[in-house]
Amino acid sequence: MGYIELNSKNLDQTIKDNAILIIDFWAPWCGPCKMFGPIFEKASKKYPEIAFAKCNTQEQEQVAGSFGIKAIPTLAVFRDQVMVFMQSGALPAEALDDVIKQVQSLDMDEIRAKIAKEEAKPKE
Numbered sequence: 437m438g439y440i441e442l443n444s445k446n447l448d449q450t451i452k453d454n455a456i457l458i459i460d461f462w463a464p465w466c467g468p469c470k471m472f473g474p475i476f477e478k479a480s481k482k483y484p485e486i487a488f489a490k491c492n493t494q495e496q497e498q499v500a501g502s503f504g505i506k507a508i509p510t511l512a513v514f515r516d517q518v519m520v521f522m523q524s525g526a527l528p529a530e531a532l533d534d535v536i537k538q539v540q541s542l543d544m545d546e547i548r549a550k551i552a553k554e555e556a557k558p559k560e
Contacts, residue, residue, distance in 0.1 A: 439480050439488040444498050454487035456539060457514040461505045463494045469509045472526035479532050486536065511535070516544045518551070 440450055442459060451457055460476045462469035480488035493500040493508055503512060506524070513521035513535065520539055527535070 439477070439490050442489040442491040442499065443496050447499055450487065450489055451514055451517055454514070455516060456486045456536075457489060458486060458536070459489045459491055459512040459514075461491045461493050461500055461503065461510040461512065462508050463492060465494075466508050468526040472509045475527065475529045475532060478529065479536065482533075483536060513539050515539050515542055515547075518544070518547060520547065 439460075440446065442450060458476075458479075460469075460472065462473070476488065476490070480486075491499055493505055503510075503522075508524070509526055510522065510524045511527065511532075512519060520542060521535060
C-alpha cells in the first residue's frame with residue numbers, strides 16, 4: 437500500500453478514516469530515521485489492511501508539536517481514533533511486527549472504558 441504523507445490538512449481525516457494508523461515522525465537529516473525508513477516501508481507492504489503515514493517533522497512542525505515530538509524517529513499508533521502507542525527510537529522489524537500484533541489484538545471496549553474512568557476522576 438505504501439504510506440500517506442501526513443500534514444496539518446490531512447491529519448484529522450487520516451486518523452478518522454483508518455481503524456489502525458501508524459505514524460512515523462522523522463526528518464531527512466536524522467540517521468536513525470534513515471535506518472528505520474526501509475523497515476517502515478516493508479511493514480506498510482506486509483500489512484496492507486493498516487494505514488501507514490510519515491510526518492516530516494522539519495516540514496510539519498505544527499503537527500509534530502501537537503504530538504509533543506521531542507526525539508525522532510517517533511512512532512505513534514492509533515486504533516479506532518485512540519492513540520494506543522507512542523515510542524521514540526528506531527525499532528527493528530521484529531519489534532514493529534510485535535507492536536502491530538499487540539495493537540491488532542487490543543480490546544478497544546476495555547481501552548475506552550479505562551479512558552472514561554480516568555477522565556471521570558476529579559482533577560487535582
